[in-house]
Amino acid sequence: MIKPIVHDPNQLAHPAVPATKADLPLATDLLETLKAHANECVGMGANMIGSNKAAIVVQMGPLAVVMFNPEIINKHDAYQATEGCLSLTGERSTTRYHQITVKFQDRNFKPQQQQFSDWIAQIIQHEIDHCHGILI
Helix, strand or coil: CCCCCCCCCCHCCCCCCCHHEEEEHHHHHHHHHHHHHHCCCEEEEHHCCCCCCCEEEEEECCEEEEEEEEEEEEEEEEEEEEEEEEEEEEEEEEEEEEEEEEECCCCCCCEEEEEEEHHHHHHHHHHHHHHHHCCC
């Protein structure tokens, strides 16, 4: 279901709690809401649609990937980026990494570990910040 976007910084600033298999419907909500905002958004944290769970969705070319309980376990090659967010107005500067390794659970809650680089890595880092209540 397409959910409304949360714009309240106080609500967005709360760190997420771990997602469980009971949160599987959240994947559909994230995917459908991201698709509805495809012209202005390339990723979402669950808190952006009102769920305080550790879950994100990232548009990777034609494929949107849901990650439950994502965690960056390795990062290399820092750089400064300027980012916007669908939940907040304006853009802000932040430090990102060109290459990251992420541990997460897929839509079947099967453990995964994968390396990402450049633009996709930047999106994932932004969305994981949402899981930690970090506003960019």
